[in-house]
Structures are given as structure tokens and as C-alpha cells.
Amino acid sequence: MPAKKKSKPVRVTRKFLLDLADKIYNTKTRSCLRLCTGTLQNGPDPKDPKRSMHCGLGELYFAMTGREPKEDFMTEDGVVELAVELSTVLHEDEEFEQERQKIRDLGLDPVVEDNLIEAYDAVVFNSEYHSVEDQFRDILNSIPDVNDSRPPGLNVDVCSYETYRTRARLVAKKLREAAKLLPE
Numbered sequence: 759m760p761a762k763k764k765s766k767p768v769r770v771t772r773k774f775l776l777d778l779a780d781k782i783y784n785t786k787t788r789s790c791l792r793l794c795t796g797t798l799q800n801g802p803d804p805k806d807p808k809r810s811m812h813c814g815l816g817e818l819y820f821a822m823t824g825r826e827p828k829e830d831f832m833t834e835d836g837v838v839e840l841a842v843e844l845s846t847v848l849h850e851d852e853e854f855e856q857e858r859q860k861i862r863d864l865g866l867d868p869v870v871e872d873n874l875i876e877a878y879d880a881v882v883f884n885s886e887y888h889s890v891e892d893q894f895r896d897i898l899n900s901i902p903d904v905n906d907s908r909p910p911g912l913n914v915d916v917c918s919y920e921t922y923r924t925r926a927r928l929v930a931k932k933l934r935e936a937a938k939l940l941p942e
Contacts, residue, residue: 767823770845775937778821782814783923783930790926791817795906798827798834814905814929815898838898846940847894854882890939897936904928 768774783790794800798816803809810826812819815837819827822844827837861874905925 767840767844768821770822770841770940772846772937772940772942774821775933775940778818779930779933779937781821782817782933783926785930788923790923792922793817793905793925793929795925798832798837814901814932817929818898818901818933834899834902838895841898842891842895845894848890848941853889853891854879857882894936894939897932897939901929901932904932 781791782793792803792805792811794811794813794816797813798819799810799812801811803811810820812827815834816827818841819825819832819837822840823830857878858875861871861878864871866874905928907928
């Protein structure tokens, strides 16, 4: 039997995340995808046995790679880091380098330029600075919390349609927040 072909991960863009959010919970039709709790992947969907049930990050991983999280021994942290790596978010190094280039473009004496760049780096790395990349990562890291939360009045242990819909709505909201940080 031939080995499974490993699919190439997709680029995580604003459109990709918004499309995934709509697949998980469509605000216009109020249709939702059933999400499991507590694990990236948890057996077949109770209404569609051909579909593996995932949590929010499990759906993100499956959408990015076309592979099941269990196949790759994936963790929640691994999904988040892969999403950041594949994303179009302005990564810290690029962001910092753009600011350093602005200093270089001033045409200052090389010693003064070096001192300003050193001062900039010291301020950035010793502050509460939160880059766009960090914000993006933080939002994705919060998905398991909303996926597994117990909204008031809902028993997430009971797999009712309302429970699935609430879970999907909260996860989709986080994906839309993350998408806003990506360029158009």
C-alpha cells in the first residue's frame, strides 16, 4: 500500500482565516461545525461519521495542512506556531528591521546611527512591547480557552446543538480577530 502523500501547508492569510471562521460558524446562516473539547481531534462527528471531529485549533490545523492532527502527533502549541509561521503577519524581525531602516535612512553619522539603533533595540526588548506577531499568537492561543469554556446557562458536557453552536461561534470570533491583524 503506498504511503500517504503529505500535502503542502497553505498560506495563512486574512481571507483564509475569515473563510475558516465562516465554515466553523456562519453569522448569516447561523450554521455551525460541531467542535469537540479538550483535544485537537476526537473521533468521528456524531452526525457525519465520515468527518473527524476537531476542536477549534484542530480545525485550523486540518485546514492548513489537509492532515489530521493525530497523524502528525500535533499539539496545540504546535498548531499555533505553524499558523504564525505560515501567516502573512508582520513578524517581529521584519517589523524591528523596518524601524531600524528608518533610522539608517536618516543619513546620520555611523556612530550616532549605531547608538540610536542600540537604544531602539534596548527599549523594544526591555519593554512591554507587544508586536503584531505576539498579538496574533495570543489570539490563537486563546482559542482552546473559548472552545472549552462553559458559557453561562450552557452545559458543555451535554452535546446539544446550542452547545455546539455556541462553541463554534466563540471560536469563529477568535479567528476573525486574528484575521484583522493580517494584511488584506
